[in-house]
Amino acid sequence: MKYRIILLTLLLATTYCGSSDSEADTRPYVVATTGMVRDAAEQIGGDLFRIDGIMGPGVDPHLYRATPADIRRMERADLLLYNGLLLEGRLAEILDRIGSRSFAVASAIPDSLLMAPYEFGGNYDPHIWFDVSLWKYAVNAIADQLIALAPEHEEAIRLRNEAYQHDLDELHNYVTAQIASIPEERRVLITAHDAFGYFGRAYGMQVEGLQGISTASEYGLRDVRMMRDLIIERQIPAIFIETSISSRSIESLIAGTREKGFQVKIGGELYSDALGESGTETGTYTGMFRHNADQITSALK
Ligand SMILES: [Zn+2]
Numbered sequence: 001m002k003y004r005i006i007l008l009t010l011l012l013a014t015t016y017c018g019s020s021d022s023e024a025d026t027r028p029y030v031v032a033t034t035g036m037v038r039d040a041a042e043q044i045g046g047d048l049f050r051i052d053g054i055m056g057p058g059v060d061p062h063l064y065r066a067t068p069a070d071i072r073r074m075e076r077a078d079l080l081l082y083n084g085l086l087l088e089g090r091l092a093e094i095l096d097r098i099g100s101r102s103f104a105v106a107s108a109i110p111d112s113l114l115m116a117p118y119e120f121g122g123n124y125d126p127h128i129w130f131d132v133s134l135w136k137y138a139v140n141a142i143a144d145q146l147i148a149l150a151p152e153h154e155e156a157i158r159l160r161n162e163a164y165q166h167d168l169d170e171l172h173n174y175v176t177a178q179i180a181s182i183p184e185e186r187r188v189l190i191t192a193h194d195a196f197g198y199f200g201r202a203y204g205m206q207v208e209g210l211q212g213i214s215t216a217s218e219y220g221l222r223d224v225r226m227m228r229d230l231i232i233e234r235q236i237p238a239i240f241i242e243t244s245i246s247s248r249s250i251e252s253l254i255a256g257t258r259e260k261g262f263q264v265k266i267g268g269e270l271y272s273d274a275l276g277e278s279g280t281e282t283g284t285y286t287g288m289f290r291h292n293a294d295q296i297t298s299a300l301k
Helices: 002-024 035-048 068-076 089-097 132-149 151-180 197-203 221-234 248-259 285-300
Strands: 029-032 050-053 079-082 102-104 188-191 206-209 238-242 265-270
Touching: 029 035, 029 068, 035 050, 035 079, 035 132, 035 151, 035 285, 068 089, 079 089, 079 132, 132 151, 132 197, 151 197, 151 285, 188 221, 197 206, 221 248, 238 248, 238 285, 248 265, 265 285
Parallel strands: 029 050, 029 079, 079 102, 188 206, 188 238, 238 265
Antiparallel strands: none
16 A cells, blocks of 8 residues: 555656656657667757657567557657557557657668568568668668658758767668688577567578567577577677576576587677666667677677
8 A cells, every 4th residue: 555655656747847847848759669760860869859768778668568658658759659560569559649740760661671581470580780781771760750840940950860870870880890800610699589670681680589570579498508509509709698687597508508519608798779877888879789799799700
């Protein structure tokens, strides 16, 4: 009972802060689901908009359910940006409900460039941010959405977008060069779930995830055995855990490999479906991507 009262007080406090904030702040209000989408909006929109993110560091978007505070934010938003392609599987109902003010950034990518892996039952792989050349389409589309929302800032938004597109080109070249420096037979990326399909295609790595495209699916013993044999056959020195997913499956794979007399180590923690803490290097999309490329390269080289 006491707990409920505290919770209610907290809830009222946040509601109150929320409304006083929005009264004082007349900028258009943009809400983004994932950290990657929020960061893109911030890079391009800067302080011309009030921008809020729903999913913080370590949050798994496949499983995320909106809190009452999230729902209020989404309902209040002048523009709701989300990834789409079923990434935010459990937000489908609210995204539908506020359809006219919401935009799926993945819809900007031509279908012919999307991957529809067999394991995902004919649906497209939603992890589009892991090929920078695809993410550029999403970023351009976010710029268009922001311009439509605040046409008076068109020029500023276009300039910021141009500069950011240049940063993205640099990032793409950097990651390409890093991965190319790994000996070819070791360019195998093994992670907890299949977030890196586009990454593998764009930068030339074989990618294997224990858990499939969505973390909503379970991995089985058979998958662990297949992966173990692959590691031993190719003498893969390292496999990776992800910040938004339990490391349990990867640890059982390491144990299974050790039983067969081969030592594979954890190559570090990769950011897959969420960014790091804001204000740190991995709190931005480009910083997160560089961090992943550096981790992968140093562990497999
Ligand atoms: Zn994922």
